[in-house]
Amino acid sequence: MRTVRRGTNRVLLGLAGAVLLGTGGTVLMGGLDLPVKWHLGLPAGWPWTRPGDVLLSAHDRTRWTDRGWWWPVVIAVLAVLVLLLLWWLVTQLRRHRLDEILVDSGDGEGALLRGRALEGVLAAETKALEGVDGAAVLLTGRRTEPRLRAVLALAPHADPGTVVRRFADEAVTHARGSAGLERLPAQVRLRGVRHRAERVT
Incomplete structure (x- = not known):
């Protein structure tokens, strides 16, 4: 399903790009008077020459403006177009997050594990590590080959190397084992936590 959606998305983007490029190129040619300068010999009735x-x-522009149905139809079409564009934009923003993971259940069919559930477990276990003040975890990739992105907020006394090693050996290893994955590549970003200075009297 995800592959079909990705292919459909690419086809629609390609068609929209071709239409916009063709229309814009035609208008640009007419605006620069290129058909006359280049003696293209376009057929009669060719637009924007x-x-x-x-x-x-x-x-x-004014053919149907005196009809009662004209403006309601125009507004309805524009509203539908805006809603479709907003829907497409939301799907593009959400496609980076993995909704589900395919787990090998041993029966040849497999089972689906919610991505947000695994993200929550990973974040909770990571926050419990010594030297970690906060953690944000995101699953990306495909459901058969998930990838992990994590942002860890380090405590002032934390050793970055130790935190990353424990994150890989404990949290990531546990998640990979519980989901039955052979591998779970992880990309980790570290940031320090800024504490507000306090005056001592």
């Missing part, structure tokens, strides 16, 4: 041409003629 001269700098003075407009995208829509006055007749096209």
